[in-house]
Amino acid sequence: MSTASVESIKADSRRLRGSLLQSLADPVTGSLREDDQTLIKYHGSYQQDDRDARETRRTAKLEPAYSFMIRTRTPGGVVTPQQWLRLDAIATTYAERGLRITTRQAFQFHGVIKTELKATMRAINAALVDTLAACGDVNRNVVVAANPLVSRTHAQVHAQAAALSEHLLPNTRAYYEIWLDEERVAGSGEEAEPIYGDRYLPRKFKIGFAIPPTNDVDVFAQDLGFVAILDAAGALLGYNVAVGGGMGATHGDAETYPRLASTIGFVEPRHVTAVAEAVVTAQRDYGNRDVRKRARLKYTIDDRGLDWFKSEVERRAGFSLLPARPFAFVHNGDRFGWSEGEDGRQHLTLRIPAGRIVDGRLDGRGEDLRHLSGLRAIAALLDARPDESADAEFRMTPNQNLVIAGVAPTLRAQVDALVAEHGLDGWRRASPLRRNALACVALPTCGLAMAEAERYLPDFVAAVETLLARHALQDAPIHLRISGCPNGCSRPYLGEIALVGKAPGRYNLMLGADHRGQRLNALYRENIDEAQILAALDPLFADYAREREHGEGFGDYLLRSGVVAIPDRDRRDTAPFPSIPIEIVAESLA
């Protein structure tokens, strides 16, 4: 769809209402009208269809098997056990393909049909979760470090993130009118949108909060990143502010590219909202609304200059940013198993392959799983013991995994039993490669996918594991990411090894990022199939096995050995700063 038409759809939509009600009521098709397909994104949903069935249905004179994906707005990926049970019930009742944890700490429901869309939205809202602005040209789900080591600081940061998410919500009442049958009030259709104006943002906007030494949120991939700076005791001093990150690109179009955010200063916690609003409104006013592929903040900054942007932000915020503080990231993956917070509460991080939680064999492939019922059982356990579970939370990680947080020590054994009984302890047996691998959803539901990602992950990981084993590298903690297309929803450009889909069965092979989310990778081979990918990796693994330095990551090795060359603009290496880890790691059970 052309930029002009998206912009006019927004402007003419009466604050995101469009003709959604009529579209929902049309019984002849499972689709929305075209303009409404754009607008429903702002309500947290995408129209999709089963791409596996497209051709068969067309020859059967049937329209595509339309359905809707609904994505939650869950800042920092946090839900209570009660909310988990409600969302699980919604997945079972209205959706297909279980529950999906995204790389932005949100839930996705797939396969909701149009006639059940409203009921599903109502059910989600009844769980005290909403889906507002989960998609569309607005601020998206705010991500927050999920594997913190300091519980108190995490709570503080999370609270700020949640408040910011609320603050940046569109003001329109459309959502409540359409899904929750709330009354139209005076001014309905012309609500003031002080932050977004009547055409919202030029494109999506992503905010993340990182808490060093973990960079699980990949803070430099965000449009606006906040890096928490802690003092020696682990208390929150404030945040470094980084702007202009973004993953998306278009194959073969040099005008589009991934970019890492640039740090522009430091703010105290009380200034977070003001800075965020300043960045968002500056992007609103200066972002490219003529050429949609150049609309992200990263291009606004590259077009107009970082210094200019920083002054614009300071002007709008009404204060100057302080000098950025030093910090260090050790890792952007998840740390699996149990960890204990400062307050004695236990946190269990489970690996959820590609974030997909199902029972049974999805699409008739793979193992017969019991993950959905397992997590339901754990949530029910916590829900049944409120006195011990006042702080219990389910936290989705930006790596598509799940932390069962705030578990009272008295419940730990039972949680472990349920985990083992339902096969949720796969992380124990999984290789580091397998544990860290990410994949976007891609087929059969994503309309943009050029190749498989989530459904291909198990087979490809197995193939690479075999290859690694040949070089005695089976324990190498390599970060692998697969995306079905260059939009990069699995943050592939930050993968030590990445596949970016180009055509069915064919990918671009990217290599050389670090394992901290501070260096982009580079294109190594273009448009190749699995056999060629493995053939390309084989000699590199051999060299790595032979020549790596102690503790050197695969991506770092490739850079050092000259296999890839990464320009400075694609690196945000910070000076190492001795962090004072306050952690007690207990990965094995007694």
Added chain:
Amino acid sequence: MSSSLALPATPLSNEQADAVARLTQDLDARGLWWLSGYAAGLASREAQPAPPLAAPVRGETATPGRISIVYGSQTGNARRVAEQLAADAESAGLGVRLLRADEYPTRELKHERHLYLVLSTQGDGDPSDDARDLHDFLLGPRAPRLEHLHFAVLGLGDSSYPQFCVVGQRIDARLAELGAQRVLPRGDADLDIDGVAAPWRAHAVAAAKDVLKPSATVTPLRPQPAQAAPAFGRERPFQAELLVNQRITATASGKDVRHVELSLDDAQFAYEPGDALGVWPRNPDALVATVLDTLGLDGDAEVAHDGVALPLRVWLGEKRELTKLSRPFIASHAQHARSDELNRLLAPEHAERFATLLAEQQVVDLLQRFDGGWSAEELVAALRPLTPRLYSIASSRKAVGDEAHLTVAHVEYEHGGQTRWGAASHFLAARDGGARVPVFLESNDRFRLPADASRDIVMIGPGTGVAPFRAFVQERAALRSAATGRSGRNWLFFGNPHFRSDFLYQLEWQRALKNGTLDRIDLAFSRDVSRDAARKVYVQDRIRERGAELDAWLRNGAHLYVCGGIAMARDVHAALLDVVAAGNGGDRDAAEAFLRELQQQRRYAKDVY
């Protein structure tokens, strides 16, 4: 093909009559109709009015020396028998007029002298749709005394139903009651029609000759009517090439419905929307093998029956019904199997269980369940002849040219661990592109688009009943582009179990709505109930919901069409009554009268099965 051949006393000289006979000998129905119009046009240029040549005689009294043959036919069988009788009578030198029951002018009845009726009984004792009015008239108080009438009745029916041939019985009894004179006993023909119909026809012709004593000087205008029949027909089907056999329900659907496209090149199939295609199936080899195996018979053994000798395998595969049971066969098998259980089922008090047996079981199931020996000859004699199945044509020649499209529900199910099929639906479903399918045209001029293209139409066609409406919409779309006047609106009611998998021709209907060739559509997907709904929703529910608007359309002259299952048509009729009654202040009798009037005006047509 014309269904009414009226032969008034001729004003032509013998030479002129010969010339006309030669001219018309090779004309088919279309040609004859054209000729009549041409002649009428010529005639109207002269000042004198003249009766049309080949149109049914109306307003004229029944000619003394002529027999009237009236038929009431639902699927074409009674009509065929009546046509054969007409041909036989003409060959014998008799004057004949052949009329469909709803075209017979009842006010002429008291002048009628010699009347033969061929009437079929539907389902549980109903007359065919085209005979309902005549049936009600004859049985009602306005029927005149008929002391001067000679008559005979041949009834067609299905002994599987309790009220076998009851319509023929009623009419036969009633005419006698009105004082008319029976010239031969009533015939009651079961599904093996010719067994009864052929001798009855012979007797009927003989009796008519006796009574009317035909004059030798009467020269029929068409001395050899039988030979001028079209090249292809029921007994001589055309081998149509299968072009497309496409499943149009999604894989997830419980139903397997096929869109079939057949090539009718060179076959002169000038069908109109509303017509049906008859398909002659063959039974699947697997089924034949199972029957042979169950009875321990040799498929290659030659069996002679009625002057035809064929291997048993061919009899079973191509000439005999193996899927549908019939009462006579069950009765025979009860003997062969010496089965008390089966005999009990045949008794009238078990009619309901018997009906279930008929509905759920096939010949092979009976043979397997009840052990009874049959010889090959006995089997061939006892099984019913294979009949063609009729499918409403789902296309308009204006849209698809020399093709006919069909919408076929493939009947396939498991029974006792074995697969069972519908004969014709499986025959079609199992054919690949390029295969030949024996077909013939079965016109249905009771199911036609309005002649006036500005009339609105309401089409009610759930499931495969939607087929003729695809033809209607295609036809009207083609007419619309050629037309200059106002085009009537088209309104479709469709239903099936699931929206996602059973919305037959969904893309085509969406396109039609978009380009205006379909104005309204109302949908009822019965298994897609919302989680709050208490019950399933069917087309009749939608009819009631749209009652006010529907009533307005009807009062504005819209034509109403219903196609599909009998039970559905009944439910739809009830809903239509509700709708009309709601519109007239609650007067149900007036509503009944209104719908009846619509039927008589040919504005309420049904194609039900």
